[in-house]
Amino acid sequence: MPNRRILSLWFPRMGAERLLRAQRGTTDGPLAVVGESGGAQVLVSLSQAAEAAGLRRHQPLRDATAMCPALVTRTHMPRADADFLTALRRWATKFSPWVAEHPPDSLVIDLTGCAHLFGGEPEVMRQVTEDCEDLRLTVLAGIADTVGAAWALARYAGRGAASARSGDAIDQEAHATRSRAAKRRRWERDVADMVPVAPDSRIAQPGQTRQALAALPLAALRLPPDTVAQLGRLGLRRVEELVNQPRAGLARRFGRPLVDRMDQAMGVSPEPVSPSKPPDHFGVRLSLPDPIGLEEDMLAAIDRLLPPLCDKLTRKAKGARQVQLICHRTDGAMEWAEIGLARAAQAPDRIRPLLELKLAEIDAGFGIDVIRLVATVTEPVSLRQHGGHAEATARALRQQRGETAMEDLIGRLGARVGMDAITRRHPGDSHIPEKTCIVLSAAWSEPAHDWPEPEQPRPLMLWRPEPVQAPTRPTPPETFRWRGRDFTTAAVLGPERIAPEWWLDEPEWRSGVRDYWRVTATSGDRLWLFYAHGGAMSAGWFCQGTFP
Secondary structure, three states: OOOOOEEEEEOOOHHHHHHHHHOOOOOOOOEEEEEEEOOEEEEEEEOHHHHHOOOOOOOEHHHHHHHOOOOEEEEOOHHHHHHHHHHHHHHHOOOOOOEEEEOOOEEEEEOOOOHHHHOOHHHHHHHHHHHHHHOOOOOEEEEEOOHHHHHHHHHHOOOOOOOOOOOOOHHHOOHHHHOOHHHOOHHHHOOOOOOOOOHHHHEOOOOOHHHHHOOOEHHHHOOOHHHHHHHHHOOOOEHHHHHOOOHHHHHHHHOHHHHHHHHHHHOOOOOOOOOOOOOOOOEEEEEEEEEEOOHHHHHHHHHHHHHHHHHHHHHOOEEEEEEEEEEEEOOOOEEEEEEEEEEEEOOHHHHHHHHHHHHHHOOOOOOEEEEEEEEEEEEEOOOOOOOOHHHHHHHHHHHHHOOOHHHHHHHHHHHHHOHHHOEEEEEOOOOOHHHOEEEEEHHHOOOOOOOOOOOOOOOOEEEEEEEEEOOOOOOOOOEEEEOOEEEEEEEEEEEEEEOOOOOOOOHHHOOOOEEEEEEEEOOOOEEEEEEEOOOOOOOEEEEEEEOO
């Protein structure tokens, strides 16, 4: 059996170059994609011109604009980047059918038994480079026996363990400044220059994984930055220095993940490339000859897209639970809105009203030239058995009465306030009064019809226990004070003893066993009082509800 060979592809400028491709090269100056990190705006992806200007990823935007006033920025769109990576995965299947995505900007290809079809592994690397040049993409590739080793060669081949910035090495710093070495800003420490090296140096020959990784920095093992910094303070900077250390000591000090990453890179621990079968894609697209911006025009476009989308769902016996409306603007930006349905639907007249409610959230800008509808969440829809005239008549009457009226109402309300805000109650498996029901999302649950009948009547209104001023004895008081009012007892019924769930530590039940009484006051109030016998808290009387 041939040795397993893995090809790792890294697209370090994917976000910025995707935008340059969409703009067809209209931006010649430095371009940066800006995202949010820790409440601050940072550079997520850079074009080649931006990196040549001295900018780095993870650099704060304010520092970048000060260094490069001509910098052009665009907002980070993770969804668009993910879709672009999926398109690249489809392109990569020309080299092997086993291709997996490693978001946000990497692909892993299992080349075992495939490289000879292209003339060998160096020819595969050359073909990858030429294809990406035609696509106007920057790519760095690595080939090795394992996923971890190929990942390391693609990113760190040709880079030594020493930092590119003079003075970053501990032995180059004064003692007083060594403690501040690990505290530098991330974008200053993360100098990940793409070093131009020969393609052959990015290929580890079969069985030579350890030799190929020996001189690479520890970050090549896919370790967290904090772990790399801690190992650097111990004098460990290269992979060969780490793998020669006792494994037991490394595991005790840095945890099992460090040892697992080493084993995966060296081939001791398996790391398969398991591309899953592409899921069924339920999406339709409409390209417009002229940009639109009016809600009436967008609604007309939706009317053209919904029938083919529902036909796709019907052919696969699926129903849509969530549908996305994606609008591509002429300036390259993308607007989208999402709706949810309380029941899976494959009929246009059930989806259209909800999309119409979301049109006001779409900012058309200078116009929309492409509209897409995608069913992002689907569910199987059971097929109905054909019946006779009587059954067909009864089904038609149910539909006429509005069999799906409740689901449609939940969908409309969810489009306004969100699906999570609409809930319903279901029976809970507990004898504690406040836990006899659980709250579920109305869109993802069915109405409950099997409510158990309580042995004792329960109040109409229930709240957290409130203290009652009454004598501290277990017999119902003749007079008591609650919520600033004085009450005189006219009749009592009880007690009903309820013990806490001893396997749970609930603060509300630290007062111990409770004796519940239905107390009717002379004022007509019917209250639900209980006497707590005391446990971790003092004994006393409390009020928890009221009867109609």
